[in-house]
Amino acid sequence: MKEKIRLSGVYKIFGDQPRGRALDLAKAGVPKDEVQARTGHVVGLTDVNFTVREGEIFVVMGLSGSGKSTAIRTVNQLHTVTDGEVLVDGEDVQAMTGSKLQSFRREKMGMVFQHFALFPHRSVIDNVGYGLNVQGIAKRERDKASLRALSLVGLEPYAMNLPSELSGGMQQRVGLARALAADPDILLMDEAFSALDPLIRRQMQDEMMAIQAELHKTILFITHDLNEALRIGDRVCIMKDGAVVQIGTPEDILTKPATGYVAEFVQDVDQGRVIQVNEIMVEPKPLDPSLTVQQGLQHLGDRSGAFVLDAEGKPVSVLTTGDGIRVSGMGSSNLSDALRTDFAVCRPEDTLNTVYAAAGRGIPIAVVDESGRLVGNLDPRHIMEEMGRVESLIDGFEREVFL
Numbered sequence: 409m410k411e412k413i414r415l416s417g418v419y420k421i422f423g424d425q426p427r428g429r430a431l432d433l434a435k436a437g438v439p440k441d442e443v444q445a446r447t448g449h450v451v452g453l454t455d456v457n458f459t460v461r462e463g464e465i466f467v468v469m470g471l472s473g474s475g476k477s478t479a480i481r482t483v484n485q486l487h488t489v490t491d492g493e494v495l496v497d498g499e500d501v502q503a504m505t506g507s508k509l510q511s512f513r514r515e516k517m518g519m520v521f522q523h524f525a526l527f528p529h530r531s532v533i534d535n536v537g538y539g540l541n542v543q544g545i546a547k548r549e550r551d552k553a554s555l556r557a558l559s560l561v562g563l564e565p566y567a568m569n570l571p572s573e574l575s576g577g578m579q580q581r582v583g584l585a586r587a588l589a590a591d592p593d594i595l596l597m598d599e600a601f602s603a604l605d606p607l608i609r610r611q612m613q614d615e616m617m618a619i620q621a622e623l624h625k626t627i628l629f630i631t632h633d634l635n636e637a638l639r640i641g642d643r644v645c646i647m648k649d650g651a652v653v654q655i656g657t658p659e660d661i662l663t664k665p666a667t668g669y670v671a672e673f674v675q676d677v678d679q680g681r682v683i684q685v686n687e688i689m690v691e692p693k694p695l696d697p698s699l700t701v702q703q704g705l706q707h708l709g710d711r712s713g714a715f716v717l718d719a720e721g722k723p724v725s726v727l728t729t730g731d732g733i734r735v736s737g738m739g740s741s742n743l744s745d746a747l748r749t750d751f752a753v754c755r756p757e758d759t760l761n762t763v764y765a766a767a768g769r770g771i772p773i774a775v776v777d778e779s780g781r782l783v784g785n786l787d788p789r790h791i792m793e794e795m796g797r798v799e800s801l802i803d804g805f806e807r808e809v810f811l
């Protein structure tokens with residue numbers, strides 16, 4: 409996939425002499441607090457490296473003061489960098505000045521903030537078209553683009569309303585529409601949904617992901633909320649004290665946290681929303697023919713038993729190991745007596761939270777493809793193990809730190 413944005417060895421020092429001793433200390437790996445104590449300068453970013461690929465949602469996540477906003481602002485040169493390089497489409501952003509920088513900002517990227525000012529006395533459509541107006545685009549064309557952007561966020565019917573007639577969530581949508589109106593390749597979103605109620609926030613996340621899937625924008629999204637990062641990010645970059653701690657897919661972050669710091673964060677996350685069934689399902693294998701009680705019986709791992717399939721490969725009943733042992737213990741040699749039909753069904757791309765209930769009841773879970781054919785088995789115990797795994801990782805880090 410094409411690279412859209414690249415930060416290489418980026419440092420940002422705030423203070424009177426950013427390129428002086430503070431930079432040298434930061435480059436030598438001296439922690440942010442110590443640099444501040446020794447020089448009075450604040451390390452905003454220290455050796456930040458990441459690339460954002462075309463069409464991905466790349467989320468930068470960290471606590472307040474970790475450097476997220478500073479990092480995103482180097483991409484459109486709202487901040488100059490003290491050292492290092494920022495490239496967008498291979499072009500050096502720091503080298504841009506004057507009208508070139510202006511048109512780069514206007515045409516290539518849209519920005520959405522947590523709190524942005526809508527003009528209270530202008531209609532929604534004029535707010536959305538504001539940037540295009542500044543660019544000197546005629547009203548007819550401007551309105552056409554604004555209406556298209558409003559329809560993307562579901563607000564076309566409110567085009568002629570004033571901002572005060574819209575709810576907070578709708579106003580935030582106007583902000584998104586404004587960023588989309590100029591049809592930029594890149595969206596920079598700084599805590600764009602953080603001020604919204606949880607339900608509205610999730611709706612906005614869904615809408616943004618739908619828009620991205622349709623328009624293939626490259627989105628650099630900043631949040632302090634790991635749940636949000638894992639929900640929307642194709643990849644997530646975790647920052648602490650101006651430095652990058654880990655970059656990975658949501659699954660990487662959850663299952664392979666790079667440091668104890670990341671593991672601590674992960675502790676609070678509902679992993680079931682991120683881990684997919686196909687990551688922990690077991691592939692079905694035919695049973696040893698000598699054990700076959702019926703044509704089509706499939707072996708499903710050592711503990712969980714077997715599904716009986718029809719001629720098309722769809723599961724119709726299940727024989728659990730426990731039921732098999734119970735029936736033979738009662739003197740029956742016919743294992744068919746032990747077959748049961750109360751099993752749950754899910755798809756490989758479902759997330760674990762969709763099968764919690766079945767796992768909790770301890771019933772077998774068949775994983776089927778779009779035509780209902782068996783492609784895997786999900787042992788309820790595997791789910792519980794997976795959920796416990798991150799906790800044991802954290803224990804491991806704690807042992808490393810404290811022993």
Ligand SMILES: Nc1ncnc2c1ncn2[C@@H]1O[C@H](COP(=O)(O)OP(=O)(O)OP(=O)(O)O)[C@@H](O)[C@H]1O
Pocket residue numbers: 422423450451452470471472473474475476477478479632
């Ligand atoms: N203009 C500035 N002058 C001095 N220090 C600054 C300036 N802007 C940011 N900083 C400092 O740089 C560091 C990173 O700040 P930044 O705003 O990027 O963090 P953040 O992760 O976005 O946090 P928040 O979510 O609170 O905005 C902080 O220590 C902050 O105090």
